[in-house]
Amino acid sequence: xxxxxxxxxxxxxVVLTDAETRKKAEHKTEDGKKDKYFLFYDGETVAGxxxxxxxxxxxxxxxxxxxxxxxGQIELYYDRGNHHEFVSLVKDxxxxxxxxxxxxxxxxxxxxxKPYESYTGQNVKLRxxxxxxxxxxxxxxSKEMDIxxxxxxxxxxxxxxxxMEVGIEDCLHIEFEYNKSKYHLKDVxxxxxxxxxxxxxIKHMEIDIIKRETTGTGPxxxxxxDTIAKYEIMDGAPVRGESIPIRLFLAGYEMTPTMRDINKKxxxxxxxxxxxxxxxxxxxxxxxxxxxxxxxxxxxxxxSSQATxxxxxxxxxxxSVSSVLDLKCxx
Amino acid sequence: MADTIADTRRLFSKPQNLNDAxxxxxxxxxxxxxxxxxxxxxxxxxxxxxxxxxxxxPIFKLKESRVRRRYSDFQWLxxxxxxxxxxxxxxxxxKALSRQLPFRGDDGIFDxxxxxxxxxxxxxxxxxxxxxxxxxxxxxxxVTWGLYEFKDRVAGHPLAQNERCLHMFLQDESVDKTYxxxxxxxx
Numbered sequence: 001x002x003x004x005x006x007x008x009x010x011x012x013x014v015v016l017t018d019a020e021t022r023k024k025a026e027h028k029t030e031d032g033k034k035d036k037y038f039l040f041y042d043g044e045t046v047a048g049x050x051x052x053x054x055x056x057x058x059x060x061x062x063x064x065x066x067x068x069x070x071x072g073q074i075e076l077y078y079d080r081g082n083h084h085e086f087v088s089l090v091k092d093x094x095x096x097x098x099x100x101x102x103x104x105x106x107x108x109x110x111x112x113x114k115p116y117e118s119y120t121g122q123n124v125k126l127r128x129x130x131x132x133x134x135x136x137x138x139x140x141x142s143k144e145m146d147i148x149x150x151x152x153x154x155x156x157x158x159x160x161x162x163x164m165e166v167g168i169e170d171c172l173h174i175e176f177e178y179n180k181s182k183y184h185l186k187d188v189x190x191x192x193x194x195x196x197x198x199x200x201x202i203k204h205m206e207i208d209i210i211k212r213e214t215t216g217t218g219p220x221x222x223x224x225x226d227t228i229a230k231y232e233i234m235d236g237a238p239v240r241g242e243s244i245p246i247r248l249f250l251a252g253y254e255m256t257p258t259m260r261d262i263n264k265k266x267x268x269x270x271x272x273x274x275x276x277x278x279x280x281x282x283x284x285x286x287x288x289x290x291x292x293x294x295x296x297x298x299x300x301x302x303x304s305s306q307a308t309x310x311x312x313x314x315x316x317x318x319x320s321v322s323s324v325l326d327l328k329c330x331x
Numbered sequence: 332m333a334d335t336i337a338d339t340r341r342l343f344s345k346p347q348n349l350n351d352a353x354x355x356x357x358x359x360x361x362x363x364x365x366x367x368x369x370x371x372x373x374x375x376x377x378x379x380x381x382x383x384x385x386x387x388x389p390i391f392k393l394k395e396s397r398v399r400r401r402y403s404d405f406q407w408l409x410x411x412x413x414x415x416x417x418x419x420x421x422x423x424x425x426k427a428l429s430r431q432l433p434f435r436g437d438d439g440i441f442d443x444x445x446x447x448x449x450x451x452x453x454x455x456x457x458x459x460x461x462x463x464x465x466x467x468x469x470x471x472x473x474v475t476w477g478l479y480e481f482k483d484r485v486a487g488h489p490l491a492q493n494e495r496c497l498h499m500f501l502q503d504e505s506v507d508k509t510y511x512x513x514x515x516x517x518x
Binding site: 164165166167168172177186187191194197198199201239240241245274283284285286 | 337338339340341347348352389475476479
């Protein structure tokens with residue numbers, strides 16, 4: 001474009017006020033690369049400066065207005081033309097006119113609502129960005145700066161365990177238990193599989209974590225399943241009365257919080273899939289949804305959640321609240 | 332202040348009953364083909380074999396059974412299974428037609444070593460049919476079974492062995508070749 005610049009051209013860049021102190025978070029781009037972006041939370045103010053630098057000093061830059069926008073949008077890959085904006089804020093920085101020299105404009109979007117977490121998936125992307133634009137008659141000059149938003153939750157008030165007896169009549173009966181139904185991203189899944197009846201010849205058992213991204217509505221719903229983890233919990237043939245423990249650390253896997261019906265456009269849900277494989281490669285499975293949530297770095301736990309944890313039955317404990325609290329209040 | 336460490340202690344489970352741990356498994360099944368006996372005279376001679384079954388699988392009416400069958404009964408069984416069940420049926424030991432030709436130097440099909448060879452083959456045949464870890468039953472693999480809570484009845488069953496002809500062959504006094512083929516359903 002600048003080969004044929006008859007007049008003036010400019011470069012824009014956007015710099016945040018707290019660029020030195022604000023944390024950055026890693027986020028995957030659409031082509032799988034990982035990049036770092038400034039991290040924001042819901043309600044935080046987004047403020048900074050827009051620098052417009054004239055390329056040919058001395059010449060004037062005529063423009064139709066200078067503005068900065070804060071946008072939150074959902075983009076479905078199969079429908080790229082349509083961006084669904086759920087946040088759209090704009091600040092006018094300059095009325096139509098001309099710039100005689102490079103100039104810097106301050107901006108502030110106060111206490112911006114950022115209701116959803118940034119997400120880049122297989123068929124959909126949700127992103128937030130600042131876009132500074134110098135409007136001109138023929139072609140605008142603009143610059144986008146992506147930011148990443150994380151949504152935090154506090155410890156759930158109610159977090160019941162999942163416990164069920166399932167199987168195939170006269171063939172295989174098991175009782176599975178997972179200690180919670182809601183896990184934070186750095187949590188541990190503690191559970192057990194208890195065998196009530198085993199008539200098939202089992203070779204091994206594993207737990208898979210499956211991520212399901214759902215896009216579209218009504219008749220054109222599309223599910224994209226991705227097995228995030230496969231974790232063997234038993235090798236060999238169990239018999240009646242045996243109990244197999246489960247301990248699965250989630251921090252090692254790349255996962256997002258559960259996202260349900262985001263702006264009515266997409267969902268991201270997680271499932272634990274318990275799979276038993278017999279000697280003839282037949283597979284027996286039970287899938288169970290779990291809710292994943294993101295814990296803030298410094299969160300004060302409530303007494304009620306401590307009591308809930310204490311009420312669970314652990315090996316070797318007398319099921320007393322105080323012994324669990326002793327373990328937890330170490331730091 | 333560091334994050335409090337997650338509690339990863341195991342969930343409580345009842346200790347296993349020693350009888351469950353060391354007793355017979357819930358899928359115990361033993362089958363033997365033995366004691367060949369040649370009966371009859373001259374051209375009407377034939378050999379029968381004893382088939383002994385011991386099991387605790389609920390699908391079998393008798394937990395222990397002992398019957399006598401001849402080679403043609405095995406051939407009948409194989410034909411019935413091939414037609415009705417969806418599994419690939421293992422092969423039988425050979426028909427040994429050449430042994431039935433006259434002017435042989437030995438006892439033909441009543442030769443001791445031949446009978447022993449056939450006995451072993453018949454035992455292998457039955458073991459393959461009844462064993463669920465047989466490589467000759469490929470259609471069963473690549474199947475995925477959902478595990479359901481028991482209020483939901485599920486059609487089909489991963490453990491086959493419910494052919495009427497097989498149960499009649501293994502446990503009834505004699506084989507009635509005019510029977511009606513069907514599947515055994517448990518009460």
